[in-house]
Amino acid sequence: MTKLPHSENAERPRRYHHGNLVEALIAATVEIIEERGVEQVSVREAAKRAGVSPGAPFRHFRSKAALLTAVAEQAMSRLTDAVAESQSNAGSGEPLAAFEAIGQGYLRWAIANPTHFEIISSRTLIDFDASASLRSQNEAIRQVMIDLLTRARERGQLAEGLDFDHLVLAARALVYGLARMAIDGHFPEWHPTEPPSQAMRLALRLFIGRVTARSSS
Structure with missing residues (x-):
C-alpha cells in the first residue's frame, strides 16, 4: 500500500x-x-x-511571515504524522479504505490542533512557495491520495462517470471545509444534532459511499 x-x-x-x-x-x-x-x-x-x-x-x-512559515512547517510535519498513522491503523489493503483513513486522520488532527490548522491553511499568512518542506510534504499527501484513487479506479471500485481530477479536488475541499466549519463554530447552526467530530466522520463516510461503484459497496 x-x-x-x-x-x-x-x-x-x-x-x-x-x-x-x-x-x-x-x-x-x-x-x-x-x-x-x-x-x-x-x-x-x-x-x-x-x-x-x-x-x-x-x-x-x-519577518512575521517567516516566523509563521516556521509554525506552518511544524504543523505540516505533525499533520503528515497524523494522516500516516491513521492510514496505517486502517489496516486494510483496500485503496478506498486507506483514502478515507487519510481524511479521518486529517479531520482529527485539525480539530485537536486548531491553531496550527489556521496557520497552515492560510496562504496569506505564510510564504508557502519559499518553503521546500511545506511544498514537498503537501505534495506527498496529494500524491498518496491520487495513487490510492488510481488504484481504486483500476480495480473498478469507483463509480462510473467521475472526473478524476475533480474527485481529488472534491475530496480535499470536503475535509478542509468540514475542518474549517468545526474550528470556526458553524456546526451548531448547520448540524446541531451530533458532536462535530461525529458529524464530520459520517459526512466523509457518505462521500466515500457516493464515489464507490455499486458493485464494490
Whole structure:
C-alpha cells in the first residue's frame, strides 16, 4: 500500500534553552495566537514571550511571515504524522479504505490542533512557495491520495462517470471545509444534532459511499 512517511520532528520545548531558540520562538508564537490572535504576532513579541532579547530572533526570522512559515512547517510535519498513522491503523489493503483513513486522520488532527490548522491553511499568512518542506510534504499527501484513487479506479471500485481530477479536488475541499466549519463554530447552526467530530466522520463516510461503484459497496 502507498503510505505517507512519518516525519521525524520531536515535540517542541515551550521555552528557550541553549540551542533551541527556533523551537522556543515557534512555541511562543503559537501561544500568542491562541491567547490574542494571529494579528498580534510579531517577531519582537515572540522574542519577549520566549524570554530572549528583541534582536535575537532576527538571525532566524526576518519577518512575521517567516516566523509563521516556521509554525506552518511544524504543523505540516505533525499533520503528515497524523494522516500516516491513521492510514496505517486502517489496516486494510483496500485503496478506498486507506483514502478515507487519510481524511479521518486529517479531520482529527485539525480539530485537536486548531491553531496550527489556521496557520497552515492560510496562504496569506505564510510564504508557502519559499518553503521546500511545506511544498514537498503537501505534495506527498496529494500524491498518496491520487495513487490510492488510481488504484481504486483500476480495480473498478469507483463509480462510473467521475472526473478524476475533480474527485481529488472534491475530496480535499470536503475535509478542509468540514475542518474549517468545526474550528470556526458553524456546526451548531448547520448540524446541531451530533458532536462535530461525529458529524464530520459520517459526512466523509457518505462521500466515500457516493464515489464507490455499486458493485464494490
